[in-house]
Every structure is written in C-alpha cells, then in structure tokens.
Amino acid sequence: MFSRTLSHLFGRALTLGALLALATGCPGGGDDDDDGGGGTPKTLTGQVTYDFVPATYSSLTDSGTLAFNQATKRPVRNAVVQVRQGSRILATTNTTEQGNYQLTYTPAATGELSLDVLAKTSSPQIQVEDNTDSNSIWAMGSSITSTSTTLNVHASHGWTGNAYEASHRVAAPFAILDSMYTAARAFMAVRTVTFPALKVNWSPDNVPQGGDKAAGFISTSHFSPSENEIYILGKEGADTDEFDSHVIVHEWGHYFENNLSRSDSPGGPHGRGDILDPRIAFGEGYGNGIAAILLPESLYVDTHWGPDGLTSFGFDAETEPLDTDDPEPGVFSETSVHRLLYDLYDSGTNESYDQVALGLGPIYDALVGLQKTTPSMTTIASFITALKEMKVVSNASVDTLLARYSMGPITSVWGEGDSKMSGIYVGVSSLPYSTTGTLDGDYESNKRAQNQYFVFTGKGSQVTVSANSAYDVGIALYKQGQVVGYADSFITGTESFSVATQTNALYVLVLTGYEEPRVSYSASVSITSP
Known part of the structure; x- marks a missing residue:
C-alpha cells in the first residue's frame, strides 16, 4: 500500500483539467474494454478505512493532545475509487457510507494493476489537494494481483510514538475530507442543498507562516474568499490540523457563508475576551458554533505543537460561560455568539434559560435567507431577526437566551433592542x-x-x-x-x-x-x- 498525490500515479505532473479528463474518459461507467487482448472481466470488492485520531482537551488542566493511542478506524465515505492499469482507468466507483466498494473491470494482457482511492468525494464535490505539489489530488493505492477478488485499503496516521513516518502518514487528507463531508451531509439531510465544488489544500509542508502558498506558507488554517478554497496546516512540530475536526469544519463553515449565505466579516485576529466588530464576532462565533452543531460535538479542540510537544486548547459550546471564558459577553463576543447559536440548536434539557430546540433546518433557512439579503451588516442581530421573522420559535424564548448572553431582545437587523448593537449604527x-x-x-x-x-x-x-x-x-x-x-x-x-x-x-x-x-x-x- 502506498500514498501519493494523484499526479504521481503517472510519474509526471498533470494539471487538474488533465486529471479530470482522464478520470472521465472511459465510457460505460468507467469500464474500458479496449484491452488489446480480450481479457476476462473481473470483480473486486473491499472496504476503505482511515485512522481517526481524537483531539483531546481538559478544561481542568487547560491542556490536551492528539490521542494516537485512542485512534479508531473510520470508513472513507463517498470517495472515488479506481482500478488502473498503468495510466489507464479501467473502472471507477464511489465508496458507500460504510466505506465499501465494488468494481468490475477488464484488464489488458500486460501491465501492472492497482486500486487507487482518491481524497475526493462526488456528492458533494470535495477534493483534497497538495498545494505544494502542483495542486495534485491526494490518493492512496494498492497493487492488484491477477487473482484478487477482495482488497481492503487502510490509511494509517503514521505516528511512531514521537514523530511521523512520512511514507505512512496517509490518513491526513482522508480525515480532512471526511470532516467536511460530515458537515455538508448534515445540511443535506435536512434541506435540499447544492454545494459548489470545493478544493481543500493540505500538505505536510503547510506551516503557520505567511508567504508563498505553493511553498506551504499559508499563515494558518483558513478559508480564502478570493480563491474560494480552504487551506489546512500540516507541518509536524509546528501545527497540524488534519485531526482537529472543529477547526476543519469551522473553515468549511466560512466556505458555506461565502457560497450559500453571506459574511461581511473584516477578518483579522480574534480571541476570548475581545470586544470585536460585530461582523467578525458573528462570523467567528458562527464558525465555532456551526462546527459543534454539524459534527456534532460540543467540545471544540485545536491542537498544536509547543515547547513541550503536542498540546491543545479548547472550549465547550454547551458549557455556561465563566468570567475567565467570556469576560465581555454580548453582541461583540464570539464566545457569546457561538454558545447562543448552539443553544438555539440543541434541546437544552438541563438549562432553564434554554427552551429553544430549533435543530439544523431553521438555522440553515436563516443563513440562506435574510442573513444573505439583509441591508444591514451580517451580525448576530441580522441572524436573530431572520429567525424571528420565520416564526419558527417563540420570540420570548429567544429573548431569554439573548439575555443569558448579555444581549438585549433584538427586534431588527439594525440591532434595535440591544443598545450596544444599535449604537454602532448611526442613522x-x-x-x-x-x-x-x-x-x-x-x-x-x-x-x-x-x-x-x-x-x-x-x-x-x-x-x-x-x-x-x-x-x-x-x-x-x-x-x-x-x-x-x-x-x-x-x-x-x-x-x-x-x-x-x-x-x-x-x-x-x-x-x-x-x-x-x-x-x-x-x-x-x-x-x-x-
């Protein structure tokens, strides 16, 4: 079993257009009977899995790590699977939700056969590329013998105990792909959604420094509105985000905003306790909240390398805010926003102030509705107004939640009802x-x-x-x-x-x-x- 970017399947770099042309150049569902030797059709079945490594965090110690000793096998879902003979594609399919596949192909008389799994889904269209290798699609493959009928393929995390073994660090692009697939499918389960094709850039050379992205200097994991693409950190010893599911879905959430909703956020640095411009307070609070909602997992964890090795920081979207956690609550706090969004979504059975359980559907409707078309800036005021105008929830219950996070009973996209929010607008x-x-x-x-x-x-x-x-x-x-x-x-x-x-x-x-x-x-x- 081997891993490489898709261009290496051919021994030369190919543009994405050329790769797609090759991938779709076999008629009849991908079978190619022009073998020159009249070979016998063969069927191959199996399962594709990857190592998922949980990112852990404890609020008691304010620390955590990537728990490689707790890694579990997860199915690689909806991924493109191909049988190749040399550079020719003989058959193509997608894995099921359980990671299973079945392919029937007709081999030529000579030529090495391989099964190749691409870090690419078809519904929705997401692919993970190497921005440091001509934007080639990540893939893993295994040789096929003439008698093979079953072949299971597994992407390992490659961690040896104190470092990554580069040739076995295969799981990363598939973990990224699966987190984003989870996010998209959550919305698709409650609404009919067509997502634009998404390219995600990951490389083991992606470092938290600014510069040439083609050389891996991506500054941080981020969504680029100008490119409509996502970049994910991967440099061992600096910062690796491939298993930080909340970070990945947070950035996917910005892609969602840019393509289906709207964000007026100016971007820039932000963190706990900041009194932010309300555009970025909503944008970053939304990113955190939507990650907790879609995964679904309320504990947000971001790992990184420090002087003492791998560590992490995090917060729980379900936990009541503390002075040390949200010292400046309200409409300008991203922490207040992400906890408010999570409370609007979940049932809140143990919280007397939370009598709202919208689920994901109405949140989607608000994001693609008034939040997209509002004449105001996109803030928590425009989002709350969208929910109230949809009449899917008691306004009084929403106002109780707003009060919990030091926000007034917002009544308009201009923040009326909350003096701090309305105060930023001068008529x-x-x-x-x-x-x-x-x-x-x-x-x-x-x-x-x-x-x-x-x-x-x-x-x-x-x-x-x-x-x-x-x-x-x-x-x-x-x-x-x-x-x-x-x-x-x-x-x-x-x-x-x-x-x-x-x-x-x-x-x-x-x-x-x-x-x-x-x-x-x-x-x-x-x-x-x-």
Missing part, C-alpha cells in the same frame, strides 16, 4: 451630513472601538463620502454586503470617493481606524450629494 436622515467621532488606537482595526457604521437611503443621485483624521482611517460603502465604494490610502487619514446611488436602496458606510497609537483619536465623516 443619517438627510444629506448633506457630517459628524466627528472618536476611535481608539488601543485596539486593532477589527475591534468595536475602531469601527462605526452610518446608514442612509439612496436618492438615485451621486454621493461623495469623505473621512478625515490625523491618523490612518479607511471608509467602505456597502449595499447588501457588496462594496460599492472604498477609500484607504494606507498613508494619510484623508479619504474620499464618489458613487451613484440607487433610489430607496439602503447603504451602510463603515468607518474603520487602522492607527494604533494607543490613544483615542477623532475622525470626521461627511456624506454629500449635489
């Missing part, structure tokens, strides 16, 4: 408009203290938006989440742009401070129209 009733506000350089640009929103209605005329400060600021104008105007010189605090507006359309202007002088500073905004 502009008429133009021209000008104001001066205060930003705080003690915080990064994605924190609440560095952002302010202004809302106005388009009149069908051109508007000019300007900002001025002694420090670095930027401005962006949104219409239903789409940026229609933007200015940030990265040098001065004077920014301006002009755009044509649509009659009766709502626009949100976001003023962001980028300077970090560790002092409060003023910034003025003006919106004018001829």
